[in-house]
Amino acid sequence: MRTGLAYLLGSTVALSLAAAAPAGAEDALVVAAFGGKHGETLQKCVIQPFIDKTGIKVTVDQGVSTVTVSKLKQQKGNPSLDLVWLDGEVSQVAEAEGVFADIDPAQVPNIANMIPEGVYKNKAGKITGLSDGYYSVGIVYNMDEIKQAPTSWFDLWKPEFKGDVTWPSMSDGSGPAMLVYVSELLGGSVANLKPGVDKMKQLEVAAFYDSGGNASNILARKEATIGVLDSGAVWALADANPFKVGFLIPKEGGLASDARLHLVKPSKAAYAFLNYAMTAESQGCIAENYFYGPAVKGVKLSEKATSRLPWGATGSIKDLRFSDVNAINAHRQEILDAWNKDVLGRR
Known part of the structure; x- marks a missing residue:
């Protein structure tokens, strides 16, 4: 998956909130995300619905995955980002740098409804990333x-x-x-x-x-x-x-590859965001708008979205070729x- 270029690099866009009352600082999140149509889809399908449901402030730091990883490495030990979306291949490089926090599955109950391939673990068996759709x-x-x-x-x-x-x-x-x-x-x-x-x-x-x-x-x-x-x-x-x-x-x-969501700074708000991103509602919306194949089971899609999935109308992740x-x-x-x-x- 896929991001903007020059007009995105180093830019930070604060999304407006629909909450009746302002959330406390402890409930504010900074999330690194892609730009372009992919970023617009994430805003529509994950970020804004999460804001609307929780009242938690979300600031989006837009940029390409390699720039996001550079920022994580520079800020290791004192990150400004709470969660990050990354391209699958770049995600693997970042995992080796130790810039992600382990994800506690007890705090993300929707992991139970994900396909096994969409749950990424390190050598110690700890979950370090979750797929947000395949292409x-x-x-x-x-x-x-x-x-x-x-x-x-x-x-x-x-x-x-x-x-x-x-x-x-x-x-x-x-x-x-x-x-x-x-x-x-x-x-x-x-x-x-x-x-x-x-x-x-x-x-x-x-x-x-x-x-x-x-x-x-x-x-x-x-x-x-x-x-x-x-x-x-x-x-x-x-x-x-x-x-x-x-x-x-x-x-x-x-x-084939995917977009992955990673936890950087664990908090109640960050876990709530991560859990919402792994719902059938969220990933179904992404599939309908950006046509990534869901990593969540039981997503119901329109005929148009089904025909545009990376594995076709009748296939599955088993049909994809990964490097x-x-x-x-x-x-x-x-x-x-x-x-x-x-x-x-x-x-």
């Missing part, structure tokens, strides 16, 4: 401009798409995974990135993007007409623009170096 990464394209649908990831290298492609940078959650995936498809691996790096050096892009919201803006402005994007951002783009948007999982397969996040994390510095020195350095 799948595939190819998005402007059907008004591109009449013949692509079928392969490598169609993005076709001459007709030269300078017309948008692709995730290393700041986006899917960026490192996509570089590794391209390497694997060409016979390499997470420990042998050369095939993928050599291929990426040949890709003529309109722009690399740092977030799904940034990618959507690039496509909406028609600076690019094809690219790599997660399913949630794709359908938000489709509903917000007059041109027809196509989306497909290439024949080689797609990559080996642990392996990527173990080689993260090599991945970043390869991207910055060999891919971007040759442009």
